[in-house]
Amino acid sequence: QITLKESGPTLVKPTQTLTLTCTFSGFSLSTSGVGVGWIRQPPGKALDWLALIFWDDDERYSPSLKSRLTITKDTSKNQVVLTMTNMDPVDTATYYCARCLRDAYYYYYMDVWGKGTTVTVSS
Amino acid sequence: DIQMTQSPSSLSASVGDRVTITCRASQSISSYLNWYQQKPAKAPKLLIYAASSLQSGVPSRFSGSGSGTDFTLTISSLQPEDFATYYCQQSQEFGQGTKVEIK
Numbered sequence: 059q060i061t062l063k064e065s066g067p068t069l070v071k072p073t074q075t076l077t078l079t080c081t082f083s084g085f086s087l088s089t090s091g092v093g094v095g096w097i098r099q100p101p102g103k104a105l106d107w108l109a110l111i112f113w114d115d116d117e118r119y120s121p122s123l124k125s126r127l128t129i130t131k132d133t134s135k136n137q138v139v140l141t142m143t144n145m146d147p148v149d150t151a152t153y154y155c156a157r158c159l160r161d162a163y164y165y166y167y168m169d170v171w172g173k174g175t176t177v178t179v180s181s
Numbered sequence: 182d183i184q185m186t187q188s189p190s191s192l193s194a195s196v197g198d199r200v201t202i203t204c205r206a207s208q209s210i211s212s213y214l215n216w217y218q219q220k221p222a223k224a225p226k227l228l229i230y231a232a233s234s235l236q237s238g239v240p241s242r243f244s245g246s247g248s249g250t251d252f253t254l255t256i257s258s259l260q261p262e263d264f265a266t267y268y269c270q271q272s273q274e275f276g277q278g279t280k281v282e283i284k
Contacts, residue, residue: 097225097275105217105225105268105275120273121182154224166272167215169236171224 060084062094062155062172069178076142076177080155087113087133093158094138095168096129098151106151109140110158110166147179183207185269187276193284200256202279204269209249215270216245216254218263219278225268229254256281 066078080094087094095110095118109119109129119127128141138155153175156168184207194200204214212232217225227236229245232252242257256263264283269276 104278105219105270107270107273107275118273156225163213165213165231167227167230167270168217168225169227169230171226174224 060157060170062157062170064153064155064172064175066153066175066177068176069180070145071181072146072179074145076140076145076149078140078142078153078155078175078177080138080140080172082136082138082155082157085157087111087131087136087138089113091160093160093166094131095156095158096138096140096153097156097168098149098153099174100148100151108142108153111138112158112160145179150177150179152176183210183271183274185271185274185276187267187269187279189279190277191280191282193282194259195284196259196261198259198284200259200263200281202254202267202269202281204247204252204254204276206250206252206271210271212248213271214245214247214252216243217268217270218265219268220265228267 062082093112096108098106109127111129126143131138156171158166160166186205188203214232216229219225233245244255246253266278266280
């Protein structure tokens with residue numbers, strides 16, 4: 059059974075750095091074609107793709123947020139960590155991590171998702 | 182950057198109706214298009230990948246078609262559990278979502 063779980067602070071202050079951890083089981087990030095991505099959803103709004111990392115250390119970032127995001131993986135711990143700097147109230151959202159499967163043409167999809175964690179940015 | 186535009190943004194339908202949702206890419210994306218379903222306060226669920234491949238465990242009333250810039254998600258006979266919001270996705274871009282509501 060494949061599971062992913064997001065963890066991190068529920069409340070951060072403006073200008074602080076957010077660190078979220080995705081802990082997964084049932085698959086390995088050392089397997090070819092496998093990655094983990096982060097997606098967020100502000101209250102009442104659409105999904106917003108953030109970042110992902112693949113087994114081969116291929117990293118992708120949202121162009122509009124690239125300067126604020128860092129994604130890393132710890133294969134031995136089955137964890138992926140996302141950091142987002144300079145948090146603002148507009149970053150208030152539910153943050154999801156998901157397993158990504160990529161083919162030889164770099165096409166990918168997200169087949170299993172965590173339940174999400176809610177982050178509020180407020181002073 | 183490729184932009185994804187869904188239509189309609191919302192629709193009302195009855196149980197048993199055939200429902201079609203459209204997603205248009207700002208440039209050709211071959212068949213690299215995924216569809217997700219999201220119910221309130223739940224994580225999204227993958228329905229269709231590579232434009233027309235049904236994810237394991239997803240009912241066969243869901244189907245996807247299209248290539249290039251125009252794609253369609255069809256629900257052949259709407260069921261009560263299908264009332265949700267549907268998103269298309271290509272790489273780093275999601276559509277804005279289509280909310281399917283009860284008529």
